[in-house]
Amino acid sequence: MANYLVMIYNNEAAWADADPSVAAEVSQQHVAFAQKHGHALRGGARLGGSATATAIRHTGEGTTSLTDGTFAETKEVLAGYYVIEARDLDEALAIARDVPARFGGVEVRPIIPD
């Protein structure tokens, strides 16, 4: 068994423009997802918007610089994540297909064990 990080990328502008009923609907979809795949879920959360992000860049020589915003400026930003446990990538992908991501999609990455 291995753990996988499922990152939910959404188009923030589309999300902001959507009708409030959509938010309720998506929230319901997450509940349904958690019920269906609860046995595989090891964690997960919704994140604040990209406007709340702060990037810390290591500039070398032991110094860092703080900038406002995410690392990459893209239309789709990381909106939330799940950590799931699966036998292999195929099983992880089968679960990740059910993750609600109405305004974008998800990216699946293996979590490398210590």
Added chain:
Amino acid sequence: MLAATVRVTRDLDLAEDCVQDAYARALVNWPESGIPARPGAWLTTVARRRALEQQRRRATLARKLPLLITDDDPSLPELDDSSVGFPDDRLRLIFTCCHPALSSDAQLALTLRLVCGLTTVEVARAFLVKEATMQARITRAKRKIAEAGIPYRVPGPDELLERVGVVLDALHLLYSSGYTAVSGTQLIRSDLAARALDLATMVQALLPDIAEVKGLLALLLLTEARRPARVSADGELILMEDQDRSLWDHHAIQRGQELVREALTLPPRGRTGRYVLMASIAAVHSEAPAWEETDWRQLVGLYDLLLERWPTPVVALNRAVALAFVDGPAAALETLDHVAGDPALAAYPYAAATRADLLRRLGRTAEALDAYRAAQRLTNNVAEVDFLQRRIDALEASQSRSTSR
């Protein structure tokens, strides 16, 4: 052998090392003990035993190896010869190499390297990239298989249809790259074509009820059947139009036609797949006793269906060729000019050659000559360049005859 060893190691690099190690031991042992009755089985057994030793050692070191995981019983398999090289292992390996989580370039490169046994140098040549580039690509793909946990198994029935498509595409590309070598002086790399045909036969034997699997095997058989007639004794390309059909492999044709008929009875019936359609087209050609007796109307109909499923400029080009025999070269030229602007066709020598042929049949000699020369500039295959030169020579000869008259 590699496939059987991977089954033990779940790790491609380790399996490759063990196989190489087995060969090295054979070099030492065989001169003394004599060559065993079944050398392949001997090598596989040694490679797998070596893999088991290595695995136990790694387990005691508790090194966290990125393993290829399967749903098999984790207890170690028996080392009996009967299961050596069981085709299932190769099929698993193909599905691992062609996993959709790998880039399509990596899928094909891995299939060529690990399933077909080409060296990295050969794979690099097939892709026209530097060896170091290909080495890096293959290493990256292997690392992804291990770290992301791409399983070493044939997918379950719900995924199989979706997943087998990539495998068929890889085999088709493998065959095509063998059928017309991209460059060089040899028209056909028969070793690549033969490997593709072997693997397609194997996939069909293991997955007998999938229409597209039958379709691909039929397509390869029907294409391969024409091979003896495709190149002259001097290595010159002979178009299907001019081929001696008695040289065709009629046994392969019969088998191909059977497979097409079987495929057409399998689901999805309403929506015939790409390979079944392409095989049907090849079957129509194979049924005609002579080029003039080809059922062109049926071919145009099949190309129409294929265009719906697979709207590529190359299919449109082939449809135009068939259309020329139904509605005449003028109509075909018109449809060809519709698709000619496509950038994919601009560098495709067959597009220019087809145009040249239609212009020649319409008596537009000067334009035909220009188009033949354009086609010549676009191909790197010596046999094809020579073929086009013969067309140019013949056309120039007829031109000078008509002007001197």
